Amino acid sequence: MRRFLLLAALMLLAGVVAWWGMRATQGPPPAPSAPEVIAPAPPAPRQVAVYFAREMPDGRFVLTPVQRPLANPAAPATAALQALVDGPTSAEERDGLLPTLPGGTRVLGVRVEQSEGDGSVAIANLSRELAENFNGGSGWEEIVLYSIANTLDALAGVDAVRLQVEGAPVESIGGHMAANELLRYNDRIVVRGQDR
Amino acid sequence: MGKAVRSAFRCALVIGFLAVWMAPRPAAAATPRVVIGDRTAPCEPPPVLIDGEVHVPLAFRYGSLPIKVDSDGEVVIVRGPGDLEARVPLVLHEGHAYYAIARASAGVQLNARWVERLQKVFIAPRISSVRPDAGDRVLTLRVTTAYPVTYRVEKLADPPRLLVEVSGAQLYTDATTVPVARAGVRQVRAAQYSFDPSVVRIVLDLEGAARYRALSAETTTQIRLRIGVPADPSDADLDRLLEAPDAEAVLADVAGVGVEYDDQGNTRVVVRATAPVRGSVVRLQSPPRLAVDIPNTMLRAEPPLITPGTPFVAGVRLGQFQDTVTRVVVDLSNEVEYALSEGADPGTLILNLRAVLGLVPRRGLPGLTVMLDPGHGGSQPGTTGVSGRKEKELNLDVAKRVYALLESAGARPEMTRGSDDTVGLYARPGMANAKGVHVFISIHANSTGQRVGRARGIETYYCHAHSLPLARAVHRQLVSELKAPDRKVIRRPGLVVTRESKMPSILVEIGYMNHPEEDRLLGTPEYRQRVARAIFNGIAVYCGESVGQEDLESREEESVPNEALAGAGASGEEGQ
Numbered sequence: 001m002r003r004f005l006l007l008a009a010l011m012l013l014a015g016v017v018a019w020w021g022m023r024a025t026q027g028p029p030p031a032p033s034a035p036e037v038i039a040p041a042p043p044a045p046r047q048v049a050v051y052f053a054r055e056m057p058d059g060r061f062v063l064t065p066v067q068r069p070l071a072n073p074a075a076p077a078t079a080a081l082q083a084l085v086d087g088p089t090s091a092e093e094r095d096g097l098l099p100t101l102p103g104g105t106r107v108l109g110v111r112v113e114q115s116e117g118d119g120s121v122a123i124a125n126l127s128r129e130l131a132e133n134f135n136g137g138s139g140w141e142e143i144v145l146y147s148i149a150n151t152l153d154a155l156a157g158v159d160a161v162r163l164q165v166e167g168a169p170v171e172s173i174g175g176h177m178a179a180n181e182l183l184r185y186n187d188r189i190v191v192r193g194q195d196r
Numbered sequence: 197m198g199k200a201v202r203s204a205f206r207c208a209l210v211i212g213f214l215a216v217w218m219a220p221r222p223a224a225a226a227t228p229r230v231v232i233g234d235r236t237a238p239c240e241p242p243p244v245l246i247d248g249e250v251h252v253p254l255a256f257r258y259g260s261l262p263i264k265v266d267s268d269g270e271v272v273i274v275r276g277p278g279d280l281e282a283r284v285p286l287v288l289h290e291g292h293a294y295y296a297i298a299r300a301s302a303g304v305q306l307n308a309r310w311v312e313r314l315q316k317v318f319i320a321p322r323i324s325s326v327r328p329d330a331g332d333r334v335l336t337l338r339v340t341t342a343y344p345v346t347y348r349v350e351k352l353a354d355p356p357r358l359l360v361e362v363s364g365a366q367l368y369t370d371a372t373t374v375p376v377a378r379a380g381v382r383q384v385r386a387a388q389y390s391f392d393p394s395v396v397r398i399v400l401d402l403e404g405a406a407r408y409r410a411l412s413a414e415t416t417t418q419i420r421l422r423i424g425v426p427a428d429p430s431d432a433d434l435d436r437l438l439e440a441p442d443a444e445a446v447l448a449d450v451a452g453v454g455v456e457y458d459d460q461g462n463t464r465v466v467v468r469a470t471a472p473v474r475g476s477v478v479r480l481q482s483p484p485r486l487a488v489d490i491p492n493t494m495l496r497a498e499p500p501l502i503t504p505g506t507p508f509v510a511g512v513r514l515g516q517f518q519d520t521v522t523r524v525v526v527d528l529s530n531e532v533e534y535a536l537s538e539g540a541d542p543g544t545l546i547l548n549l550r551a552v553l554g555l556v557p558r559r560g561l562p563g564l565t566v567m568l569d570p571g572h573g574g575s576q577p578g579t580t581g582v583s584g585r586k587e588k589e590l591n592l593d594v595a596k597r598v599y600a601l602l603e604s605a606g607a608r609p610e611m612t613r614g615s616d617d618t619v620g621l622y623a624r625p626g627m628a629n630a631k632g633v634h635v636f637i638s639i640h641a642n643s644t645g646q647r648v649g650r651a652r653g654i655e656t657y658y659c660h661a662h663s664l665p666l667a668r669a670v671h672r673q674l675v676s677e678l679k680a681p682d683r684k685v686i687r688r689p690g691l692v693v694t695r696e697s698k699m700p701s702i703l704v705e706i707g708y709m710n711h712p713e714e715d716r717l718l719g720t721p722e723y724r725q726r727v728a729r730a731i732f733n734g735i736a737v738y739c740g741e742s743v744g745q746e747d748l749e750s751r752e753e754e755s756v757p758n759e760a761l762a763g764a765g766a767s768g769e770e771g772q
Contacts, residue, residue, distance in 0.1 A: 059651045059683055061644065102645070116293060117255040135579050137642030137705050138657060138691060144645070145690070172621050175572045176640070176703070177690045 046070055048080040051150045052088045053098040053143045054191065061143050062191040063100075063150055066092060077110040077122050077158065080151050100147035101126075102133035108167065112158060118182055119159030122152040128166050131173045138176035142189065145173065149183035150190065160184050226315040230297075232258060233320050233364030234394035241292055243317055250310045250317045251287055251294035258306060258319055262511050262527075265293075275513055275527070276304025276342070305342030305515075307366030311393045318393045320366040321345050326386045326398055330378035334437045336411075337384070339398065339419040341365065342515055344496050346415045351406060352399075358406045358423060360398040361389075367396045380404060380425025407431075409438045411445070417495055417516040420444070447471050447492040448543060450522045454500050455509055457661055463507045465526055465547040466539065469493055475545050477536050483510075486534055488524040488547055495522045505689055507661035508532045508549045530662065530698055550662070562606035564635070564739050567628040569693060570595035570611065571640035571703075574618025579643035581709035583719055587641045588616065590718055594706060595639050597728030602735070625696035635666055635735065636701035638693045641718065643710040652711040653681030657703040659694040666700040670734030674704065677730035678723075680714075700738075704731065 049065040056062055068083045070076055085107055087099030106127040115121045126148075134144065149161045160182040165173070169180045230239040230252065243252045254272065257263060262275045265286060272295040274282045282303020287294045297317060298308040307322035321343035329336045339347070339362065347362045371387035382401040389395040400406070404425045411420040424434045448471035457463040467475070467490065475490040499514045510529040517523035524547075532549045539546045570591035572578035578587030595611060602609040610631060612624045628636040644651050656671035658664055667685045675682045683705075688694075694701045706727050707714040717723040 055644075055651070059653065059681070098646070100645075116253070134645070135643055135647075135710075136645035137579060137640060137655075137708070138688065138703060139655065139686075139705070140643060140645040142688065142690060172692065175576050175578060175621060176692070178621070178692045178695075 046073070048076050048083065049151065049154045050080055050083045051100070051147045051154075051190070052084075052092065053100050053147065054096050055098070056191065061139060062189050063143060063147055063186075064097060064191055065150075065154070066097065075110075076155050077112060077124075077152055078107065080155060081107045081110055081124060081126075081148070084147060084151050100144050102129055102135065102144070104129035104133050108164075110152070115160075120157050121160050121162050121182065122155070122158045123162045123164060124148055124152060125164040125167055131165055131170060134174045136174060138174070141172075141174035141177045142186075145177050145179060145183065146186045146189060150185055153183070153185035229316045230256070231316050231318045231394055234392075236316075237319075243297070244289060244294065246287055246289055246294065246296075249296045250298060250308065251289065252297045252317075254286065254293040254295060256297070258301070261304065262513075272300065274300045274304055275511070276306070276515065280304045280342070280515065307368065309366055309388065309393060314393070316393070318366060320364050320394060323362065323365050323367050323386075323396055325368075326372070326374070326384065328374055328376050328381065328384045328400075330376050330381060333379055333434055334422050334424045335376065335379040335381045335400075337398075337400070337419070337421045337423060340519065341417050344415050344417050345419075347419050348414075349408060349410060349421065353405065356402040356405050356425075358400040358402060358408060360400075360419065360421065362396040362398070362419070364394055365396045379423070380406070381423065407434060407438060411442050412494075413449070413496070415496060418519060444520075448473050448494075449496050450490060450493045450514070450524075452497045453512060453514060453524055455502060455506055455512060457507050463509055463549040463661070465509065465512065465524070465549070467524055467545040467547075468497075468541075469543040469545070472538070472542050473545060474538075475536055477534060477547065479534075484528045484531075486526045486528065486532075486547065488526070488536065488545070489517060490522045490524070490545065492520055493522040494520065505659075530660065560606075561602065561736055561739060564602075564607040564735070565631065565633040566602055566607055566609045566735060567631065567633045567636045567697075568595045568598055568602075568609055568611050569624045569628075569636065569638035570613055571638055573613050573616055576618060579641065579709050581641075581643075581715040581718070582648055582712045583715050585709065585715070585719060587643075587709060590641050590706075590709070590724070591639045592616070594724050594728050594731070597725055598637070598639070598731050601728060601732040605732075605736070607735075621692045622696060624693050625698075625701070628697050628699065628701070632699075634699055634739070636693070636697040636699055637670070637731065637735070638701070638703040639731070640703060640705050642705040642708045644708065646710060648712065649708060649710045651683075652708045652714045653683040654678065654707065655683040655705040656685045657688040657691055657694060657705075658685065658701070659687065659689050659691060660701075663694065663700040663702055666734075666738045667702045669738035670702060670704060670731055673730040673734035673737065674706065674727070677726055677733065678707075680707065 047067045048070050050068050051063040051065050053061050054064045070079055072079060085101055085105055088097040108125040108127055110122055110124050112120050112122050148163065152158050152161045162182060163179050172179050228243045230237045230243055239252060239256050241253050243250050264273050266273060270286055271283050272286050280303060282300045284295045284300045297319065301308040301319055305322050306319055308317055308319045310317045321341040323339060323341050325340045327338045345362050345365045347360055350359045352359055367386055367388050374384045376383055380403040384400050386396065386398045389397045400423060402425055406423055406425055408421050408423045411422060412418060422438050424438055426434050448469040450467060450469050452468040454466045456466060473490050473493055475488045478487045480487055495514055495516050497514055499512050502509055502511055508528055508530050509526055511527040513525040515523050535548045537546050572588040572591060580586055599609045599611060610633060612627055613619045642655065654671060654674045656667045658667040671685045691703055694703050707718050709715045709718065
């Protein structure tokens with residue numbers, strides 16, 4: 001009789017073990033309504049960095065970031081781009097900073113899209129004056145292009161920037177640099193205030 | 197008493213079965229996951245079943261295997277180790293691009309196994325063969341994969357078995373049994389382990405407790421074990437057979453592969469092995485690539501990461517090409533000359549890559565094809581000078597002057613535009629590539645964007661390292677001829693014309709049009725002729741000698757007049 005009891009207990013144990021085993025390999029079934037991963041909302045930024053040009057003693061141009069308070073934390077990309085259009089303050093200009101965008105350039109819109117393989121792409125739509133009033137060489141074109149790209153790429157939640165003029169991609173804004181490709185943060189031409 | 201026990205037993209039986217039956221089944225809505233090797237890999241969006249096949253998003257990568265989409269956007273191409281390539285259709289599904297992972301994997305010696313019970317797809321190196329070779333006393337077991345795998349061996353008793361457990365691997369089939377009945381081994385069974393589908397278990401059923409010797413390292417592309425069953429506790433005979441020298445032993449492991457380049461236009465693929473090795477190179481096309489085969493080696497290196505902009509090299513793939521031949525495939529982004537040599541350190545092989553023109557110095561200008569590219573044009577005026585002059589007119593004027601000088605020297609110049617035409621930015625290098633010219637020179641004038649600026653002088657840009665000698669040669673001539681400030685030779689990867697040209701290509705900025713003095717100079721025909729002559733001299737210096745730096749410098753110091761240079765190519769220097 002004791003052998004039967006033992007056998008019965010063993011069967012029960014086996015059943016429970018099997019049940020736990022299956023549970024362990026399968027994991028708990030996901031609740032149908034709740035999403036699997038809830039990404040925490042990033043803290044709203046209070047400032048944005050805006051990249052203006054500066055001429056170095058050796059004559060080359062670089063980009064230098066300056067901070068701007070963010071009035072509307074819900075739309076940092078638009079605010080940052082608008083600050084770029086507005087240009088440096090007169091104090092900053094006395095310190096050697098130069099505006100980068102050609103005169104008359106307006107922000108038509110900025111939106112951030114999720115792109116396959118490229119992450120979050122900020123699509124910056126600027127007015128035709130960006131290309132029409134551009135009056136520089138290839139070096140200055142790089143500065144103009146990356147003042148936009150770096151300003152947006154530096155924002156949390158932006159991985160790359162795509163440029164549009166009047167709502168459409170353009171081959172180039174000045175005839176030297178490719179403007180129809182994804183632009184990523186260019187550290188090579190950045191000199192921060194304290195680096196000088 | 198008996199009845200009570202029996203009913204308790206029945207009760208337990210029922211509960212036991214119920215427990216098994218009630219075990220939760222995978223919810224229909226569970227998110228499928230991907231396991232690479234033995235680890236869950238991120239895959240966003242998650243894999244989907246399309247027509248019964250598991251598809252993963254295009255962004256999904258197995259390790260560092262390169263994936264690209266063909267130009268029509270219809271076929272996903274996955275490159276594998278050695279020289280393997282898989283092509284599967286790109287499938288659009290709910291706004292995302294996917295491809296069938298099992299089919300893509302099979303083409304590159306991986307295996308993808310969908311385990312519905314777990315809602316997981318397991319991707320791992322494919323074990324392509326499990327081969328027991330039995331002698332009278334000793335059996336040699338060979339397990340082969342295309343990528344290194346890790347294994348362990350364990351003796352099991354009751355009944356006597358030897359377990360070879362390969363983790364992070366996928367067997368070519370679900371399960372297989374090979375009868376042996378020699379050397380004390382009854383049979384060899386291999387199966388994907390059902391409790392952990394990332395593991396392959398190979399079990400040898402034995403006549404008695406085994407002795408074995410592992411001939412391969414713990415991580416390898418070919419597991420080799422010698423196994424025997426002793427006839428008595430002290431079977432010295434068997435020990436001698438197990439310990440006999442390994443005739444198949446490879447000489448070396450390929451332990452590391454790196455890519456280096458300098459600013460002289462040289463790129464080196466360096467293969468480091470644990471002992472001196474030899475290799476041979478085969479050039480292969482579509483896509484253009486070089487395959488270096490290194491016999492008597494086993495692979496344990498990981499492929500190097502190639503930084504964008506590495507000259508000539510688009511990627512490097514490694515694989516066990518044959519049982520003991522490692523193959524290093526170098527995907528090329530440009531036409532190259534190559535040479536394989538042994539490095540100073542024992543066990544190093546160096547594949548040197550250089551631009552075709554860079555390696556075969558041309559002698560002089562006759563026959564040299566030059567694409568001259570006057571910047572901007574037509575509806576795109578470029579910058580505007582202090583004087584109101586348009587850059588497009590200046591560029592065209594200088595290009596025409598260079599054209600005339602080249603033509604009179606016997607070179608064969610071409611122009612991307614010969615008048616005030618609008619030419620697309622990509623069309624310019626496109627013309628040079630289509631014609632296969634030797635060099636490409638884009639002529640521009642500079643501006644800092646303000647109406648009047650302080651900056652003045654010469655800047656020369658290039659993108660690919662093979663263009664640097666040309667950039668230096670022309671830049672030095674411009675700076676010395678014009679006595680203009682030297683604003684340096686600069687690598688600027690985003691410039692379309694130099695990036696997209698396959699031959700050595702540069703963009704020269706001949707002066708600042710928003711600098712009043714330089715703009716005034718550029719307005720005079722005499723100064724523009726000097727600019728043209730300097731560009732011409734630079735091309736002559738570049739192609740007149742080998743591109744070694746000393747040669748360039750000594751040649752520049754001679755300051756050879758153009759006429760003499762032009763003649764030299766045709767006669768005197770030809771035989772040097």
